[in-house]
Amino acid sequence: MEILLVIFVVAAIVATLMARFGSRKRRHDDPPPGEAEIQAVIPTFHVLALGLPGAGKTLLLASMFHELQAPSRQSYYLSAADGDVARLSSWFAQMANTSQAEDWPRGTFASETRHLSFGVKTQAGDRVHEVLRLDYLEYAGELLTDAADINSDRRTELFAQVHSAHALLGIIDGGRIRQHLDGDPQGWTELHRTLNILVPHMIGASCPVSFVVTKWDLLSHLHEDENTRLSLVRDLLMSNDHFRTLVHLHSAQRVIRLIPVSAVGSGFASLDASGHVVKIRSAQARPAYVDVPLSAVVPDLFDQVEMRLDAKLRAALDAEARRQTRLNSAQSTAMLAFQASARALFGALSLPLAAFAADVLMGLPRDSRGMAAEQGQAGPASQASEAARRAGEFLRVRRQVLQDMRGKPTMLEERLPSSRLSAGK
Numbered sequence: 001m002e003i004l005l006v007i008f009v010v011a012a013i014v015a016t017l018m019a020r021f022g023s024r025k026r027r028h029d030d031p032p033p034g035e036a037e038i039q040a041v042i043p044t045f046h047v048l049a050l051g052l053p054g055a056g057k058t059l060l061l062a063s064m065f066h067e068l069q070a071p072s073r074q075s076y077y078l079s080a081a082d083g084d085v086a087r088l089s090s091w092f093a094q095m096a097n098t099s100q101a102e103d104w105p106r107g108t109f110a111s112e113t114r115h116l117s118f119g120v121k122t123q124a125g126d127r128v129h130e131v132l133r134l135d136y137l138e139y140a141g142e143l144l145t146d147a148a149d150i151n152s153d154r155r156t157e158l159f160a161q162v163h164s165a166h167a168l169l170g171i172i173d174g175g176r177i178r179q180h181l182d183g184d185p186q187g188w189t190e191l192h193r194t195l196n197i198l199v200p201h202m203i204g205a206s207c208p209v210s211f212v213v214t215k216w217d218l219l220s221h222l223h224e225d226e227n228t229r230l231s232l233v234r235d236l237l238m239s240n241d242h243f244r245t246l247v248h249l250h251s252a253q254r255v256i257r258l259i260p261v262s263a264v265g266s267g268f269a270s271l272d273a274s275g276h277v278v279k280i281r282s283a284q285a286r287p288a289y290v291d292v293p294l295s296a297v298v299p300d301l302f303d304q305v306e307m308r309l310d311a312k313l314r315a316a317l318d319a320e321a322r323r324q325t326r327l328n329s330a331q332s333t334a335m336l337a338f339q340a341s342a343r344a345l346f347g348a349l350s351l352p353l354a355a356f357a358a359d360v361l362m363g364l365p366r367d368s369r370g371m372a373a374e375q376g377q378a379g380p381a382s383q384a385s386e387a388a389r390r391a392g393e394f395l396r397v398r399r400q401v402l403q404d405m406r407g408k409p410t411m412l413e414e415r416l417p418s419s420r421l422s423a424g425k
C-alpha cells in the first residue's frame, strides 16, 4: 500500500506541475520544478521536554545538538538559525571545559523562553534536502513549579505548547535518583514532586510520551550491567502511583520509552561532599544516548498512528487505493481526490497532527526496517519529468532519514530492553 501511496504523491505533484508550468515558459529565477510542492509537504513536529529546574534540559539540548549537527552516525543532521547554533555551541563548550570544576551553563531564566526550529536535513548527491522540521521549546523549569504572576504569559505559552505538542518528553533528574539512593530524603521528595507535576500534563495527551532520565553518568555505580541499572530505575519510578497509572493507561495504545541520557558521559563528573556536580579535570565529554529522544519522536508518532488505525479504517483505505488504481494514471484529479480521501481518513484519528499523518505514512513504509529492498527502486518517477524526479528523490531520502531515525530507539531497545515501558513491568 505504501508504494501506491508514494506513486500517488509523485503523480499528484507532477499533475499539479503540469497545470502550473505547462502554460508558460520557466523563467530563470523560478524555483526548480517541484520545489514549491516539496516545501509544502515538509512537516513540522512540535516537541516539548517537561522538566523541573535543574533537571538537565538545557544541557541535554546542547549535547543533543552537538551529536546531531553532523551526519556522522546517521544519514541526517540538524540545522538551526545562526544565533541558536552559537548559543547551543557555547553551552556545550562551557560544559565540556574542565578547567573550572563547577563552571556549568547557568539555569535558564523565564525571560529566556525561546522556540528553536531544527531542520532535519540529509545530503543526496550534490543536493541537501530538508525532510522535516522539529520545533523545540527551551524554557525555565521554574515555569512549571512557580506560580508567581510575573511569568504568567510565559507559563501560558508553555501550557499552550503542552496541548499542541506532537511529542512530550518527561525529564527526570537522575541527580535526584542518585540523591535518593545515597540516602538523602530530599531525593525521594523531589522525584515524587517531579512525577506529580509532570504526569498530570502527560496523562491526557494523545501524542507519544517518553521519559528521559538525565545525568545517567551519576548512576553508573548502581549496577555493572546497564540494563539492570535501568530496570532498577524503572522499578523506582513505577512505585509512584501517577507514573504507574500513566504507563498502564498508555502502553496499550502507544510506545512509552524510558531513555537514559548523559549530556557529558561517564567519568566526566562526580558529586562532591555537598552533593554538587563537579567536573573531573581533563575528562572528555562523551555524551550518551542524547540523540535518542528527539530521533525517536517521528517513528514513535508513526507507530502510534499505525496502532490507532483500526482494522475498519485500514480496510477503507486499502479499498480506496484499489479503486483508484483501476483509474487511468493520467487522471490527476482522481489522484488528488485519492490524496484528499486518504487525508480525510487519517483525519478521523484524534491526533493533533492528523494532517501530517497521511504525509508521513505516504513517505514512510509501514515497517521501514523490513523495506530496505525498496530503497533501490526508482519507480515511475525516474521516467517522468524533472519535477517527478525531484519528488521521487525527496521521498526516497525522506524514507532513508525516517529509517535512520527509527534505528536510534531500536538500537537502544536492543541494548537496554528496560527502555520500553509496559504495564507488566
Ligand SMILES: Nc1nc2c(ncn2[C@@H]2O[C@H](COP(=O)(O)OP(=O)(O)OP(=O)(O)O)[C@@H](O)[C@H]2O)c(=O)[nH]1
Pocket: 051, 052, 053, 054, 055, 056, 057, 058, 059, 060, 104, 105, 106, 107, 108, 109, 139, 140, 141, 142, 214, 215, 216, 217, 218, 261, 262, 263, 264, 265, 269, 270, 277
Ligand atoms: N553529571 C551530570 N550532570 C549534569 C548533566 N546534565 C546536567 N547536569 C548538571 O545539572 C545542572 C542543571 O542542568 P541544566 O541543563 O541547566 O538544567 P535545566 O533543566 O535546563 O534547568 P532550568 O534551566 O533551571 O530549568 C548542570 O549545571 C549540571 O551541573 C549530566 O548529563 N551529567
Ligand SMILES: [Mg+2]
Pocket: 057, 058, 059, 106, 107, 108, 139, 140, 141
Ligand atoms: Mg535550562
